[in-house]
Amino acid sequence: MIRNLLRDAVKKGNIEWQRHVLERMLERKISRGTVKEVLLNGEIIENYPDNKPFPSALFLGRIRSQPFHVVGAFDSLTEWCFVITAYKPDLEYFESDYKTRRLR
Numbered sequence: 140m141i142r143n144l145l146r147d148a149v150k151k152g153n154i155e156w157q158r159h160v161l162e163r164m165l166e167r168k169i170s171r172g173t174v175k176e177v178l179l180n181g182e183i184i185e186n187y188p189d190n191k192p193f194p195s196a197l198f199l200g201r202i203r204s205q206p207f208h209v210v211g212a213f214d215s216l217t218e219w220c221f222v223i224t225a226y227k228p229d230l231e232y233f234e235s236d237y238k239t240r241r242l243r
Contacts, residue, residue: 142183145213148220149178155221164225173202174225177209184238195223199237206237 148154156171164174181200188194195212210223228237 141213141215144215144218145211145220146179148213148218149175153217153219155219157221157223160222160224167226169207169225169227173207174209174222176200176202177207177225178211178220178222181207181209182238193221195221199228208237 154175160174164170177198177200181198183196184199185197186194187196190212193212193214195210198209198211200207200209206228207225208228209225212221212223213219214221232241232243233239234241
């Protein structure tokens with residue numbers, strides 16, 4: 140994923156909020172501002188270059204010391220960011236760094 144281009148798309152407001160993510164954000168009490176902050180300043184912890192229809196990545200960011208994960212995709216032709224999902228990572232599935240998946 141081309142990190143700087145995705146960041147530029149978010150800054151320009153070129154964000155498509157998928158229905159799934161809006162429903163999950165409402166359920167999980169995660170704001171659009173939090174998601175944007177994670178996409179702008181978070182760290183890519185997993186890349187999914189072969190995802191279709193666009194390459195995507197899992198971002199980790201901390202807002203007021205709380206960890207958040209956001210999956211975003213980027214269409215390099217239109218220069219739009221697509222927000223796929225957002226959640227608070229669970230220690231059942233991630234190590235305490237919230238970056239490393241636990242082996243199951």
